[in-house]
Amino acid sequence: MESLDDVIDAMIAERVIHRHRRKWLIALAVVLVAILVVLFTGGWKEKQGRTVPTLSAVSAPVTVTAGRWEFTFTKAQIVRTPKDEYSAAKAVLKVSFEAKNIDSEEHTTNSVEGGLLRLVPGGGQDNIESNGGTCRGVLNWQIVYGLPPESCTTEFKIPADFAADQIEVGVIGERYESDNGVLGASEDPYWHNDEPIAVVQLKPTVVIDTGEDK
Known part of the structure; x- marks a missing residue:
């Protein structure tokens, strides 16, 4: 059987992993939103997205x-x-x-x-x-x-x-x-x-x- 210390360590590790996973998901969401903004406003339709002079x-x-x-x-x-x-x-x-x-x-x-x-x-x-x-x-x-x-x-x-x-x-x-x-x-x-x-x-x-x- 696992000791109380092992259970506590496992709970702490799971919370750390969950916290880091949430950060990665947020970062991924931000990147996806940025890509969509560039795609839908890019080219010549909006000056902010232009890549030509x-x-x-x-x-x-x-x-x-x-x-x-x-x-x-x-x-x-x-x-x-x-x-x-x-x-x-x-x-x-x-x-x-x-x-x-x-x-x-x-x-x-x-x-x-x-x-x-x-x-x-x-x-x-x-x-x-x-x-x-x-x-x-x-x-x-x-x-x-x-x-x-x-x-x-x-x-x-x-x-x-x-x-x-x-x-x-x-x-x-x-x-x-x-x-x-x-x-x-x-x-x-x-x-x-x-x-x-x-x-x-x-x-x-x-x-x-x-x-x-x-």
Whole structure:
């Protein structure tokens, strides 16, 4: 039979183990909560969770190098179309930029895809993809490698009553790399694996589209 001292020692040891176990459980819970906070607020939705630089183009143009492209953002406009007899009021956010094809890997002609530029509403809302690059008045205009930059615009769908003193555009860049050959994929590198590069802030002006120029 166990002596009284053995029983007391066992009780003390159990309490010590229980106390340390509780501390470890609390620490684990804190770590899990922190991970969830980063996951749900990270990326571009909240500034606290961003891992990419935030650049301001409020007072001057800003240039961002992203994958095979070099973008120089110049201005943003909220273009409002008043309602008329046949249609409701609407609005579109138009961002102006210069795009240069810097694809030194493949030297291929390409267009600015809509997913490379995204409006970042913040406040937990989903990012909004653009409609792509419109250059020389043509959507998805093909830009040749090595030529001077093209003046382009891109548009984002926004509510008719959208208003903002400052908007943010997220810039996506592709990486020139191969797939994992161990999995049977080709080991030849190519442009893919999109990743966030930067967030550009612009102060939009408001323009009323009366349709007179059409």
